[in-house]
Amino acid sequence: MPLGVGFASPAAGVLAATGALAALRAAGLGAAHSAVEVSVAQAALLTVGQYLAAATADEGAEDEGTEDEERAGPGGPPFTSLDGVRFELETLEADGWQRFWAALGADRRAAARAWRPFQLRYATAVCPLPADLAAATAALPYRHTAALSAECGPTATEVAARPAPESGRAVPWRLTPGGATAGAARPPGPGRGPLDGVTVVEVARRVQGPLAGHVLGLLGARVVRVEPPGGDPLRGVPPMAGPVSARFTALNRHKEVLEADLRSPAGRAAVRGAVAGADVLLHSLAPAKVPALGLDADALTAVRPGLVHVQASGSGAEHGPGLPLGTDYPVQAYSGLAALVTPPGEPVRPSLMTLCDVLGGLVCAQGAVAALEARERTGRAQRVESSLLSAAQLLCRLGGDGSAPSLPVCTDLAELAADPRLAPALERAGCTLVRPPWTFRP
Incomplete structure (x- = not known):
């Protein structure tokens, strides 16, 4: 059934632009990166990566819940x-x-x-x-x-019945230059991704921030993930791929871990120490809480001159009555995106796939790479603000007329993972994982 908005194509466009910005930065540092390729199919696989991992975990599909939950029925929101x-x-x-x-x-x-x-x-x-x-x-x-x-x-x-006309700004992230940077970056090593040599400290949970960090890691960056003492509790949420949750693996594999309690002075000091040797701080903390933690861009200037400070939030810098809680489904409802993804003739409802979290993570990563490129070009630190709301507004602006033809769809992700045509884009490690979607050529 045709919907009023596409998702895979915008995601592919964001990933293509992100890859191009990363290649531009690497080329400016002397690396041989002059061509980038990414397909809509690869982008689509990345957007469903956590669901694909869960559907193909060695442990098997997650349990269907208790008998009471099975009798619960379809009475969910909205x-x-x-x-x-x-x-x-x-x-x-x-x-x-x-x-x-x-x-x-x-x-x-x-x-x-x-x-x-x-x-x-x-x-x-x-x-x-x-x-x-x-x-x-x-x-x-x-x-x-x-x-x-x-x-x-x-x-x-x-739930808005339609998107607001011309809602949001043209670019789904805001880039603000800061003070002068310290030192020059080195070019990526031969055969490495275009962000090789970049260190990212990630303070984020759920999907938006971790996916942004994951994309930066797929481009070659070293990502250090800050987790509470004992590790992120989401590591243990089934289905499991070995000792770790399959969904968690899909978003956080290959990241290093720094355990630190942000509620304690020692934990905050440990994070600032990590930032002192980093190029990027990426966080999805509530904006109002960041200064009290000492992780705002101004406070970190003395710790790391030239830092790229990246904020992934719910509503961003927008203010006013009625703004939703900064999570996916309320943002879909508020922005009017829910109206576009509802099949014709049905009551308006948000998609239960986390569209805003996923696209929000992709545009956050894009903003971070744009900031890194701008830093190398201008010699100045950068601040990036992105949000779930700006991602939703991007989709609303792109929209559609409801005439993408109706096509049969795959409803079994385990079956999708077994399709030999997709084998080059996937790998296996306790579950099916999506490989980097870009091809970089000299």
Whole structure:
């Protein structure tokens, strides 16, 4: 069924531009990089990399949940209010989730049973919730429900019926020059990726930031991932590929790890020490929290002159009432992207594939490479701001007229991974992983 927006082609365009910027930087340093190739098929594989890894893990597909979860039914968000308003609901806290549904008079056991699939929807792209919850939201006007959500903790975001006209800026990231840099970069080694010699410190969780770091690593950068003491808990989320989660592997393989507690002075000092020897700090921390952690660009100027400071956020620098919580589905709802990805004739709903997280990660990486190239060209440090909202607005601007023809689709990713035509783009390490999508030629 044709949709109102494409995804693989814009992703391929972003990756092509990222590769071209990386090659331009490398060529300026004396490396033999003059041609870049990337295909839409390779880009599409990279965008579903975590789902592909989960579907092909040695451990097998993840369990289907408890019997109660299997009986949960299709009542997931967006919900519909008594006055017909469709809205997304988001919260990262179980207590707030329970308070909200209790305030609406929903069955307590149904709300408890729904928490696990609601949280896992970012990884599984399905969200079967008990019909009791949809019935509870349908009993009240949206204004009343939104007030209760604000009081209890979750965030309600009305689903826009269409994208705002000409929403967002033309480039989905903002580049701001800083002070002078210290020292010159060395060219990448023979046969290495164009970002060989670049060190990235990554402070990020979920998908957007880690995918951006992964793309930089695929281009040859050394990526040092900051994780809490004991490691990121997402490492243990099934299905497993050996000792590590398959989804986690898809986004974080080949990264080095620095365990540091950002809540402690010692942990923050350890991260600043890593940044002192790095070219890029990439983070997806809430912008308001960054100065208190001492990781804002101004504070790090003395630690690392010439640093490329990259921020991957939810809503970026935009301000105003009604902005969504900075996670994927509320951003799809708020931006109008949900309206474009909903099949014709169906009620508007966000895609459960994390479109904004994935494209947001790709455009964040693109901004980082553009900043590295600008630093080498101008001798100045750079700051990059990107967001899920700017990625959604990019897709909304590109849009479409709903006339990409309807074609049969593959619904079994394990079957896709076995297609011999895709073998050159894939590799196996406890699960199926996507190789770098670029080919660089001298």
